[in-house]
Amino acid sequence: MSDRLITVSAPTDAAVTITMNRPAKKNALSIAMRDQISDALDGLASDETVKVVILTGAGDVFSAGFDLREFGSEDPDVQAGLWPSSDRFHRTVLQHPLPIVAAVNGPALAGGFDLAAMCDIRIASVTARFAHPEQAFSDVVYGPLHDLVGGATARYLCLSGRSVDAGEALRLGIVSEVVAAGELAAAAWGLARDIARAPRDILVRTKAKALRRASGPAGTATLEL
Incomplete structure (x- = not known):
């Protein structure tokens, strides 16, 4: 359907890939895309045939971030949906009961x-880079990055807005592996198969242990993370 901003693959070896499919807009996370990702994850959470989710972007950008045009919209429905959609999106990704692997195919901004x-594991293409350019004009979501790399690195990146390439991201612990652009999908699927060797109930219990130690209680609003 033309209004679908994501694609969801059929389960293969107990893994499903969600692809953000808005490449002409650098996979900007509009309200509609956020809601579709949240809906897809909610459905997969109860699908007993699925053990792991891969999340990636179409084209050469993972995601350029929220769709800033919506923040300037005069449509009252858009304004009413901005933060509820964002809060649900962050909560759904952060609290998903199954492991999520981010296959970062390009800039993640x-x-x-x-x-x-917010994903559990990140594999990056050599073309990936990571930055918080919004630090110059908006609050930055801090907690998930702090959980990932610790306070010193999280503060450096969130306060400065500096960009790091894939190699530096590997050194800092943002990603677990860097591969050639043409090898990213295979690397992500290989990792998913490794994860899926475990029974689903064990993966759910291990993920629950990780969630209990994560920053931010259930229901934390976006701008409080």
Whole structure:
């Protein structure tokens, strides 16, 4: 359907890929796209045939972040949906009961960086880079990145807005592996198969342990993360 901003693959070896499919807009996370990702994750959470989710972007950008045009919209429906959609999106990704692998196929900026950080494991293409350019004009989501790399690195990136390439991201612990652009999908699927060797109930219990130690209680609003 033309209004679908994501694609969801059929389960293969107990893994499903969600692809953000708005490449002409650098996979900007509009309200509609956020809601579609949240809906897809909610459905997969109860699908007993699925053990792991891969999240990636179409084209050469993982995600450039939230769709800034919506923040300037005069449509009252858009304004009414901005933060409820955002709060649900962050809560749904952060609290998903199954492991999520981010296959970062290119720049992950602002909310796109947040999305990658909220996943459990990140594999990056050599073309990936990570930055919080929104620090110059907006609050930055801090907690997930702090959980991932610790306070010193999280403060450096969130307060400065500096951009790091894939190699530096590997050194800082933002990503677990860097591969050639043409090898990213295979690397992500290989990792998913490794994860899926475990029974689903064990993966759910292990993920629950990780969630209990994460920053931010259930229901934390976006701008409080």
